[in-house]
Amino acid sequence: MDKQKKSKTSWVYTPKKINVWRGIGFGMNDLMGGGWNNIVSGVIFVFVMSNGISPALAGAITGIGRIFDALFSLFFGAITDGFYRNKLGQKFGRRHFFILLGGILFAVVFPLFWVKSTNWIYYLIIYVAIELIIAMILIPWETLPTEMTDDYNLRTVLSGSRMVISATGTALVFFILAALKHAQNPNAYLITGIIWTIIFVIAIFTSYRSTWERPLTEDYVKKLNAAPHLSLSEFMKKTVEDYFSTFKNKSFRQHLAIYLLSFTGKDFYSTMLPTFIVCCINGAKDDLPWTLQALSAVGILATLAATKLMISHGPRFLYGLGYSTIILTMVGYIVTWIFDVNNPVVILIVISLFYQCGRAILEFTPWNVFPFIPDVDRIMTRQDRAGIYAAVMTFFRKSTGAIASWIAGILLEVIGFNSKTMLNYGTTPHSIQFGIMLIFFVGPVVLVGWALWISRKFKLNRDTHEVLxxxxxxxxxxxxxxxxxxxxxxxxxxxxxxxxxxxxxxxxxxxxxxxxx
Structure with a gap:
């Protein structure tokens, strides 16, 4: 009894006042989450190719790895939902235990990926391990806004702070790499990987200690304990059934489609930008793509503005603003290539600044909507299934992210791209430039445009959530x-x-x- 009472009064189960600083503490984890997603889509593909591995195999590393990870994520949310029954879950929190364990493993495994190797199997194994560890951290963490408060505005503070931090992580990732590339450091990727590790681990443990879970009231503990004990096969069967049941939720179906289409479009952009810039743009150097990506720092300001607009105008307005901006900037990139502009750096910087504002809004909006989705499920099922929804989101997101990088790599080989070198403008045949341009342009525009069309029908906002x-x-x-x-x-x-x-x-x-x- 004393142990149970102690666990109930521990910091993991003790609510605190949510303010901007508390929001930043929660959001610090997305310094790693947002940074890693941009490393996957914008760095790994080029890094692996720089070691002489073909585009198709480079894309296969993230493609195969994320399929393994997606399958792991499929069940992991349900595991955290029921982990309170375990003594470790009671002591450390059913969500926080995995954040703690994942942070320790991340510190050990992440730097290993940035060691030079010509063996793509080595990168595949390390990549799979990293993805599983990060899923162990992010899935339980993504449920915390739902557990920490049921207030729309306070959840927006948490999610808004998260996305500001995510934008910061994106900027740090590319700024550090751009600086080392500009200095022509031969070990730029390895040094950058070590620096990323230090920053991300500090962020993970800051978020771990700044958050809490739903207070363990007598009724809530009774509800958790009332769930049936299932065998492994029963657990897997019920979990799959639960995941399919989330698609009965109309708001979630729309939300998931918008999220997947827009983020996959962003993945195509990040994967193909270095190749497009270096191979197609007149006079571009190999540090320019990372410099353009580092402009994501402007996304911090865009995210702050989006936080206010989320409250005043709702998600549908933000979807329209962000997606339209991205489509227009993609046209700008292609026009720059078509007219073969001399010294186009300034033009590309301006275009990229607008793109990064659109990207920040694209990333901000779905994750600000997500904490309210389990409330829609609650009135449908009378259950607390935030972990299941987070796992479904993660499963499909990682599956589509795998598809984007894999398809990009395969298409580059189809058009005859030489995987062992990033050729400068003037030596890349025009036919290959044209193929690169098509891959770079069509993927993002079609997918983001599709998401924009679906978003016009989305009804969940502050007013409807309050009614709910x-x-x-x-x-x-x-x-x-x-x-x-x-x-x-x-x-x-x-x-x-x-x-x-x-x-x-x-x-x-x-x-x-x-x-x-």
Missing amino acids: KQEITRLENGGSKADVKPETKKVVEELTGEPYAKVWPNIDDTQAENNRG
């Missing part, structure tokens, strides 16, 4: 579904995609569903 939250509270307090207001019923049905009669099922029905093998 009030209805959940009313029902939790014993209110009758028969007494629902017509306008509330309409909002609930628009967000869930289900008739109101089917939401907030009877407790007996929910328990029966949970006990199904």
